[in-house]
Amino acid sequence: MTRDLSTPPVLPSGSLSDSPQPVLPAAQGLVLRPWQSTDAATFLFAYQDEEIRRWHTRRPSSENRVLEWFARYRQDWEQDRGGHWAVTRDGSEVLGRIAMGSVNLDEAIAGVGYWVLPAARGAGVATHALSALSAWAMDEIGFHRLHLDHSTRNHASCRVAAKSGYQPEGTMRSAGLHDDGRHDMHLHARVRDA
Numbered sequence: 514m515t516r517d518l519s520t521p522p523v524l525p526s527g528s529l530s531d532s533p534q535p536v537l538p539a540a541q542g543l544v545l546r547p548w549q550s551t552d553a554a555t556f557l558f559a560y561q562d563e564e565i566r567r568w569h570t571r572r573p574s575s576e577n578r579v580l581e582w583f584a585r586y587r588q589d590w591e592q593d594r595g596g597h598w599a600v601t602r603d604g605s606e607v608l609g610r611i612a613m614g615s616v617n618l619d620e621a622i623a624g625v626g627y628w629v630l631p632a633a634r635g636a637g638v639a640t641h642a643l644s645a646l647s648a649w650a651m652d653e654i655g656f657h658r659l660h661l662d663h664s665t666r667n668h669a670s671c672r673v674a675a676k677s678g679y680q681p682e683g684t685m686r687s688a689g690l691h692d693d694g695r696h697d698m699h700l701h702a703r704v705r706d707a
C-alpha cells in the first residue's frame with residue numbers, strides 16, 4: 514500500500530497481527546488474556562456499575578452486543594488496530610478490562626483505556642494491568658509513546674495513570690462528552706526511555 518509519508522514506518526505492518534494476541538502476566542498473580550465468549554455476562558454486568566457508566570458512554574446493550582464487540586476486538590488485533598484484554602485473577606475470574614487502541618504503527622503510538630469491577634477496586638488491579646500492558650507494548654513490540662486521557666474529575670484514573678508512569682501533559686478543554694455534559698480531560702503519556 515502507498516503510504517505517502519516522508520518518514521519510514523517505525524513499526525512494520527503485522528507488528529501485532531503476525532502473532533496470536535499474547536497472554537500477559539502482571540503483578541500479584543494477575544493475567545491479561547483475550548476476551549472469551551464465556552465472559553460476556555460479566556462484561557455486560559460491568560456496564561451496570563454507576564462509576565463505569567459515569568466515565569464510559571459507549572456501552573453494550575445485551576450479551577449479543579458484547580459478543581459483537583468481542584468479534585470486533587479480534588478484528589482489531591488481526592488488522593493491527595488494537596488489542597483488548599480481560600484482566601483476570603489466574604486467567605479465570607474477570608476483574609477488569611484493559612485495551613490498546615488508536616494504533617499508529619508508522620509512528621509507534623497508541624492509546625490505552627481501562628476499567629475495573631467495583632469489587633476488585635483499590636487493590637492495584639488497574640495499575641498492575643496498565644504497567645504490564647505498557648511494558649509489553651514498549652519492550653516487546655516497540656511502541657514509542659502510549660497515551661490516555663481521563664476527565665479532570667476522575668481522580669482515581671489520574672492516580673492509576675501517574676502510578677503507571679504516564680506523566681501528565683496538560684488539560685484538553687471540553688474534550689470529553691459524558692452523560693452529564695462536557696468535561697475537561699487530562700492527557701497523560703508514557704514515552705519510551707524518557
Ligand SMILES: CC(C)(COP(=O)(O)OP(=O)(O)OC[C@H]1O[C@@H](n2cnc3c(N)ncnc32)[C@H](O)[C@@H]1OP(=O)(O)O)[C@@H](O)C(=O)NCCC(=O)NCCS
Nearest residue numbers: 564568628629634635636637638639640663668669670672
Ligand atoms: C479508575 C479505576 C480503573 C481504578 O482501578 P483500581 O484497580 O481501583 O486502581 P488502583 O487500585 O490501581 O489505584 C487506584 C488509585 O486511585 C485512588 N482513588 C480511588 N478512588 C479515588 C477517589 N475518589 N479520589 C482520589 N483517588 C482515588 C486510590 O487511592 C489509588 O491511588 P493510591 O494508590 O495512590 O492510593 C476504577 O476505579 C474504575 O474502573 N473506575 C470506573 C471506570 C473508570 O474510571 N475508568 C477509567 C476511565 S479514564
